[in-house]
Amino acid sequence: MATSKAYVEELLAQADIRINGNRAWDMQVHDESVFDEALSRGNLGLGESYMARLWDAESLDQFFFKLLRSGIQDEVNPARLIFHSLKSRLFNLQDKSRAWKVGQHHYDMGNDLYQAMLDDNMVYTCGYWEKADNVNDAQRDKLELCCQKLGLKPGMTVLDIGCGWGSFMKYAAENYGVKCVGVTISKEQVALGEKRCEGLPVEFRLQDYRDLNEQFDRVISLGMFEHVGQKNYDDYMDVALRCTKPDGLFLLHTIGKNVSDTAADPWISKYIFPNGEIPSISQIGQALEQKFVCEDLHNFGAYYDKTLMAWFENFDAAWPQLKSQFDDEFYRMWKYYLLSCAGAFRARDIQLWQWVLSPKGQLDGYLRPQL
Known part of the structure; x- marks a missing residue:
């Protein structure tokens, strides 16, 4: 043998x-x-x-x-991984009692790390590198693309499910004159986000998405669906539907996997995103049925490779200032996270999708904006 x-x-x-x-x-x-x-x-x-x-x-x-x-x-x-797979299928690892764990474990570890690693707008999702040659421009272009896809106009109300530090809300309020409400399960994100958006018509709420029950002209969710879990996809879409006005639009931005029948990565679940789960197209499609019309589906997963490499470059450069807060094991853990994910997106093993959804379908059709 x-x-x-x-x-x-x-x-x-x-x-x-x-x-x-x-x-x-x-x-x-x-x-x-x-x-x-x-x-x-x-x-x-x-x-x-x-x-x-x-x-x-x-x-x-x-x-x-x-x-x-x-x-x-x-x-x-x-x-030994069979148990991990069975556990994700048998139990709801993202129910209300567990949902706050990722906020405490990942997003509340300190704003210094994310301010050093991310772009000037603090966007913690994939950048749009169609014309950009640096992460600041790529993230600004992504935010602009999202605003254009949603057709934002002054005076509109916008809900951001999983708003992070408010990067989208700040950009949309400053450049499109809209009023925004954002929900997150991270206290650190709310604290810094409120400072960054001071003076703007932007409201942060420390709240589980399932408690939302009011309507908005537009709804957006950037990089939050990966925390929802397949047992909650239907409930999530119910929330998005009841929060989107009948003539409104919902933009869903999420990492996606190529095959439905796979469990969450055990290392990522243990060290980076507790109880995270990447959806497939068919899983999202099933959750959309009888709720939304898919107006547009845009895959720019290859751009996540560039985004993650830029984040690692920033993180690595800032490590001399950060290492007083973290140890060597954390450095290797974070490096493994960023660079293994970059390799996965480069190999097209995982994807990045933006879905534009409407409750009833736009009568004149939908034309994707081009930046």
């Missing part, structure tokens, strides 16, 4: 990755226990081994691009 190392070497060869090779994407192994960890616990074992300095890769994003593009991850089905 082949050893774990020999089996992993054989698998990685299919992705043109060598163990202790001399190329930027090759895997440098410092402790051979990493092979058993990866085979028995998948990305959870691989990620924790990386955090513990058991292995490295000079270019982690290229390592994951090659790994995921090759498809060899589908050949490894660790038995």
